[in-house]
Amino acid sequence: MSTGALSDAEFLAAVEATTYPGEKxxxxxxxxxxxxxxxxxxxxxxxxxxxxxxxxxxxALGAAGKFHETMTRAWAEHMQAALDETPGISSFDAFLAAHPELLDSRILACHYRKETLESPAAKAGWVPPDLEPLPRRRPASR
Structure with missing residues (x-):
């Protein structure tokens, strides 16, 4: 099962219910x-x-220790900046086509030294970038 085999609602529901296959x-x-x-x-x-x-x-997958706060927020910042650039895109595949750089899982290496990102502080809490700033997102207007 790929993430594209399910509708957005089905995918989100499967993740929420922790039934989406971990290996996928x-x-x-x-x-x-x-x-x-x-x-x-x-x-x-x-x-x-x-x-x-x-x-x-x-x-649920027995990997509670894998959560990484800085990586989660940094990726969300990247995603939000991309969403702000292309607000009218209504499909995930079209969004990725407009922002193929997001498919590079190594993108945070542009913003963080390896030792910073691998630190316990970065895993437990937010650590700002120490190389290049993250892309700017628009200020909240909602």
Missing amino acids: FGHRGHLRLGWLCLREHAFEAGLERIRTLVRNYAT
């Missing part, structure tokens, strides 16, 4: 989840929804 929930699945949450909510509420879903999903 890779980088693209994380992006799709972020896209769905950030489209539905203002940035802070969308980020909190992502956090909750990823933590619950990881816990």
Whole structure:
């Protein structure tokens, strides 16, 4: 089952119910989840929804320790900036076609030194970039 085999609602429901196969929930699945949450909510509420879903999903798969706060927020910042650039895109595949750079799972290496991103502080809480700033998102207007 790929993330594209399910409708957006089915995919989100499967992640919420922790029934989506863990071996299929890779980088693209994380992006799709972020896209769905950030489209539905203002940035802070969308980020909190992502956090909750990823933590619950990881816990259900026996991998609660894998959650990484800085990576989660940094990716959400990238996603929100892309959403702000192309607000009218209504499908995830079209969104990725407009922003193929998001498919590069190594993109955070442009913003963080390896030792910073791998630090316990970055895993447990938000650590701002120490190389290049993250893309700017529009201020909340909702």
